[in-house]
Amino acid sequence: MARVDTGRLHVLGVRHHGPGSARSVGVELERVRPELVLIEGPPEADALVGLVGELAPPVSLLAYVPDEPSRAAFWPLAAFSPEWVALRYAARHGVEVRFCDLPAAHTLAGHGPAEPAVPQQPGRPEPDAEGGGDGAGAAGAPCPGRAVADPLAVLAEAAGYDDPERWWEDAVEGRAAVPPDASACSGAASSPFPAIAEAMAAVRAESGARPTAAAATREARREAHMRRVLRKAMRSVAGPVAVVCGAWHVPALLEHPRVSEDTALLRGLPKTKVAATWIPWTHGRLASASGYGAGVRSPGWYHHLFTxxxxxxxxxxxxxxxxxxxxxxxxxxxxxxxxxxxxxxxxxxxxxxxxxxxxxxxxxxxxxxxxxxxxxxxxxxxxxxGERMGAVSEHTPQIPLQRDLAAQQRRLRLPPRAQERELDLDLREETGRRRSALLHRLRLLGVDWGTAREGSVRARGTFRESWRLLWRPELDLRLIEAGVWGTTVEAAAAARARSSAADADLPGLTALAEQCLHADLGGAIGTVVSALRARAAEDADIEQLMAALPPLARSVRYGDVRRSDSAALQGVASQLLARIRAGLAAAVAGLGDDAAAATVDAVDGVHEAALLLGGDDEAAWLSALEQVAVQESAPGRVCGRANRILHDSGRLDGTALAARLSRAASRGTPAARTAHWIEGFLAGSGLLLVHDTALLGVVDRWLAGLGAEAFTEALPLLRRTFGAFADAERRAIGDSARTRGASGTADDVGVDSRRCAPAVATAAGLLGLAAAGPEPGG
Structure with a gap:
């Protein structure tokens, strides 16, 4: 090992996102006045340093593989990041800046799309293959010859701390601010960097040789490349050179092995084409709670300490x-x-x-x-x-899709923000429709900037949509990924929809058609409708057809609201409904209980769709339900639901309905089937029993006439049915039943007052009414 001449080399070991480190870096750079600044980061970003003066932190360097954007890495920087302070210093003083870490072209060549490369926390070594992390580790001295997962823990323990984070804050981050114009003498006297270098050298020496794990090899290659860049820098300038890097790497930059050793480490590395840019970042993504390995616990507090x-x-x-x-x-x-x-x-x-x-x-x-x-x-x-979101300038390299979105955000007055906010849109207004179309198009592209409130998009008869908007930094990467589909948001969404239509099943196609109408993608709806018509003609699965119809009917209904042409979908929807009507009776015959429950939900969906289609489609659907309502082979739930829909639609009057319920509750019918019939009939609302005393009487007499075994079998089903009602509905049903009993109807079912007396007395005691005593003759 040869020690580098430190007469004009100043290696500033820092912790990423540390206000104390950042403040000390600023003071040291003012004192040293370097001719060249090297910063730990990807060299692909060298061409981007000229934009630093136009950025508002927090921002992040993004390096990605253009042909496969999911392979990407981020290097976030906040106002209190030492690297950002160094970049700002260089921009103010016209000093040359170079990034000196291992190029992203090498690091991204070895990562798949599911494992994006993320830089580790400066000041701590990269995690080894045995699970050492770059977050705070347990305090404890390292074993000789093994890796130090957390050098801060070692130093904290030596200082008598059990929390390495607290030790670092006390020793470095909590240092008193030194005015930027402090004298060189005072700056040198207060500089923490010599002590940091000495401490890290002691920790690295005590840890012994690093293991040959993949993580250790990557770290060795990173340090070899840093030394290569440093040697070149020292030859290229005659003045001072400052290096801002993680504290762990300081000894590796001061003690140099032979050049041949570094060359051997870097020989034959895989390489790929990489693009780099700046993107906005947020404090939320700087927090360690977000899963960011180099994060800090409280970015708002650190920002406050620095500013x-x-x-x-x-x-x-x-x-x-x-x-x-x-x-x-x-x-x-x-x-x-x-x-x-x-x-x-x-x-x-x-x-x-x-x-x-x-x-x-x-x-x-x-x-x-x-x-x-x-x-x-x-x-x-x-x-x-302290959630805040940074900003980049219009000169920042962007793909055309990003620029188009930024232009639309300005035009529609929808700036991206890191704080969640509510957005209510009136689709009768041009601005509301355009905002809605933009949000729906982005969702088609997988850029979930907005999340529609449950039911606001699909609710029938409304001209409003409600959204929750939240911009997250990773959405920029998704935009880059979506750039393969087109150069504008509209063109990319249309291309994505056409591509998805090729492989989607029938329900997926109807949902896609609905999305295309919401997104106002007239250029794609024709392709989707053609695929939908072909798939509907081939598909014989009644369940698929029933699942596909509701979104298609909503698309027909809401084409007018958004001023889009949905006429092409009307014929496909009518065709689907006709096939459902033809196959419904056979499809429901002999279904089991679980399948019957799913079929009831599907019938409700198809009924809603028929109401949206209206006209002859609605009438034909109700005629099909009349056949199912009296079908003996259909499950009780399905029959009960069909009768309820017919009654609510005016196709079945109260007298006929009471007669059908009486037949379903006759002594020859199993109690479980009757209970299922009632469950399907009353699902969703029980107020019908309150207003129609004849139906309540049928249910009451059926219950009173059940034997013990049949009652035990039916009780759980009835409890599930009535338990789903609102408290007010159950109370109203109870009041109606009690009114019937008071009028003498209870005698019809054989109520024995003498046998009921003990139960009445017990209930009265529980309610604190025992002192009143039983009524005469009770």
Missing amino acids: APDRPVERWLAEAGRRLRAMDQPVSSAHVIEAVRLTETLAALRGRPAAGLDEVADAAESVLCEGARTRAHLLHREMAL
């Missing part, structure tokens, strides 16, 4: 008080003062050099929220995350 000019604890608690007052909570200045004092006391009791987020959170809960844990938790989560 607060002075007194960060006081400013944080003052902001917490302001937010609580906005929620109508009585928080005064005295509360904030006492909370600040409590943070200082807690920090002293816990042996911390300064109050951190834990102390601030405890003080906010105890003083500002007066012990209300739920309120404090919501406040802490909102502030500690």
Whole structure:
């Protein structure tokens, strides 16, 4: 090993997304005034550094394989990231910047689409093959000759800490801010980088040789490439060179092996074509809770520490008080003062050099929220995350599909935001229809920017849609993936729909037709309808036909609302309904209980579809149901449901219905079939029994006439039926039954008052009415 001459080389070991590290990097760069800055990151991004002055963090470098965009890697940067501070310094002072990590062309060549390459957390080694992670590991000294999964844990233990995150915050992130224009002398005196380099060298030396696992090999290759870039940089400039990299890599850049050894490590690496760009990022995706291996627990707190000019604890608690007052909570200045004092006391009791987020959170809960844990938790989560979304400039490299979407977002006044928001659209207005079409087109492309509220798109007779909008950084990658379908959102969605129609089954085709109408894709609906007509002519499965009709009927119904032509779908829908009518009676014969339950749901869906189609289609469907309603081989659930639909449609009057129910509840009919008939008849609403006392009487007499065994068999089915009713419906049915009993109808079913007396007395006792005693003659 040969040690590099550090006279003009300054290796700044940092932790990714660390405000203390970022602040120290800014001070050190001002002191050193380097001629060239090297930053740990993909060299493919060298051409993008000129855009740094036009970006608003958080942003992320995105490298992807153009022919297979799902193979991608992200390098997120926040305002408090040391790498971002270095980039901003170079942009302000006109200093050359190069990225020095292993090219993404190599790293992405070895990853499949299900395993995107993600950089590990700087300052910690890449996880080994035995499961070592790049998150906080358990404290403990490394075993000689084994990898150190978490060097911070080793250093924290040496310092007497049981939490490596807290040690790093106390030692580095919580360092007092140094003014940017501080003298070189004071900057040098306060620089933490020599100590960090020494500490990491000790940890690496104690860990011994790295194992030959794949992860260790990747790390060795990364460091070999960094050294190669560093050697070239030192030859290309005569002035100082600064390197901003993960603290773990500092010893590897200061102690150089022979060039031949690095060349051997890098020889023969796989390579692929890679494109790179900037994309907006969010604090939510910087948080470790999102699954990001290099994430931090509280990006909002770190952003505050980095941007607060002075007194960060006081400013944080003052902001917490302001937010609580906005929620109508009585928080005064005295509360904030006492909370600040409590943070200082807690920090002293816990042996911390300064109050951190834990102390601030405890003080906010105890003083500002007066012990209300739920309120404090919501406040802490909102502030500690500090959700914000970055922005990129119009000069940032983008594919045509991204540019088209950005233009439409500006035109429709729908800016992407990291916070979830509600959007209500009136489809009678041009702007509402265009916004709806854009959101539906993006969903066809797999870009789920908007999520439709349940029922808002499919509800019958409405001109409104309700959406929840939330832009996530990974949607940019999905846009890039969707770029293969076209250069505009409309063209790409239409091409995707035409491609999907080739392989979709019948229900899938009808759902696709519905999506095309919602998305106003006139160029694709013809292809989908042709495929739908051909598939409908071939498909003989009644279940498939019944599942396919409802979305198709909705498409016919809502073509007018969105001013789209759905006439082509009307004939296909009528054709499907005719085939369902012809095969319904045979399809329901002899079904089991489980299959009957699914068929009832399908019948309800087809009935809704027939109502949407209207006219002759609706009348013909009701005629088909009349045949099923009296079919002896049909399950009880299906017969009961058919009779209920006929009654609600005016095809079956009360007298005829009571007669059919009486036959279904006759003594010769098994109790289970009768219970299923009633279940199918009453599914969804039991108010019919309240308003039609004749039907209630039939059910009442049937129940009273059951023997013990039959009653036991039917009871669970009836409990399931009546249990699905609303409380008000059950109460109304009970009141109606009690009214019948009071009028003497109860005598018809043979109620024995003497035998009922013990049960009545027990119920009265439970209700606290025992003191009143039984009524005379009871």
